[in-house]
Amino acid sequence: GAGVSQTPSNKVTEKGKYVELRCDPISGHTALYWYRQSLGQGPEFLIYFQGTGAADDSGLPNDRFFAVRPEGSVSTLKIQRTERGDSAVYLCASSLGASGVDTQYFGPGTRLTVL
Amino acid sequence: GEDVEQSLFLSVREGDSSVINCTYTDSSSTYLYWYKQEPGAGLQLLTYIFSNMDMKQDQRLTVLLNKKDKHLSLRIADTQTGDSAIYFCAERTGNNRKLIWGLGTSLAVNP
Numbered sequence: 001g002a003g004v005s006q007t008p009s010n011k012v013t014e015k016g017k018y019v020e021l022r023c024d025p026i027s028g029h030t031a032l033y034w035y036r037q038s039l040g041q042g043p044e045f046l047i048y049f050q051g052t053g054a055a056d057d058s059g060l061p062n063d064r065f066f067a068v069r070p071e072g073s074v075s076t077l078k079i080q081r082t083e084r085g086d087s088a089v090y091l092c093a094s095s096l097g098a099s100g101v102d103t104q105y106f107g108p109g110t111r112l113t114v115l
Numbered sequence: 116g117e118d119v120e121q122s123l124f125l126s127v128r129e130g131d132s133s134v135i136n137c138t139y140t141d142s143s144s145t146y147l148y149w150y151k152q153e154p155g156a157g158l159q160l161l162t163y164i165f166s167n168m169d170m171k172q173d174q175r176l177t178v179l180l181n182k183k184d185k186h187l188s189l190r191i192a193d194t195q196t197g198d199s200a201i202y203f204c205a206e207r208t209g210n211n212r213k214l215i216w217g218l219g220t221s222l223a224v225n226p
Contacts, residue, residue, distance in 0.1 A: 003157075004157075031212060033212070033213070033214075035214075040218070041218060041219075042119075042203055042205075042216030042217050042218050042219055043158070043203075043205075043214070043216045044216070045213040045214065045215070048212050048213055050212075055212070056211070056212070056213060058213075059213065091157075091158070093158075095212075101146055101163055101165070102212065103160055103163070104160075104214065105160070106150075106157040106158040106159075107157055108155075108156070108157045109157065
């Protein structure tokens with residue numbers, strides 16, 4: 001079946017602009033995660049949704065970052081007043097949301113470049 | 116706090132075994148994972164181990180967990196050039212679902 005998809009694959013923007021990054025999880029997966037990965041680093045947790053609600057947003061770096069999942073499926077990560085330090089690959093993952101190992105399946109990522 | 120550490124580079128010859136090591140600090144880890152990342156591709160789960168296990172084998176992959184020392188390793192038998200990638204160790208703690216990741220180990224397989 002289809003995996004996690006993310007759009008756009010690449011986004012170039014100017015400092016101070018607003019961007020939206022979209023994630024389409026695997027059908028039937030109730031849990032959705034956002035991570036970001038800077039060059040040479042491992043992924044860094046941002047936020048996790050269970051259904052429509054943010055169950056853990058402890059990784060959002062500041063109030064310029066916001067994410068929604070209004071219908072419990074597609075999610076949008078929104079970044080206001082972008083800064084050069086926001087440049088990274090933004091990864092989305094989804095899982096069944098079940099107990100136990102609950103494997104997270106990752107999308108290909110959106111590469112964000114802030115000039 | 117939570118911290119996961121890995122050595123950054125490993126180079127092996129084709130056909131040899133590779134051993135990638137990882138240490139973590141949080142004693143409440145429940146699951147530990149190994150993911151593979153190839154250029155232009157998403158993170159792919161290779162295997163995982165539950166914290167009450169010492170070892171898990173899955174075809175060419177063997178995971179060893181030393182909970183006392185908080186040390187995890189991934190052994191790849193008969194390493195092939197297609198195994199060249201970055202390997203990430205990640206942990207999940209308690210009831211949290213977020214994963215805490217190491218920096219990744221870049222594995223180079225030489226023919």
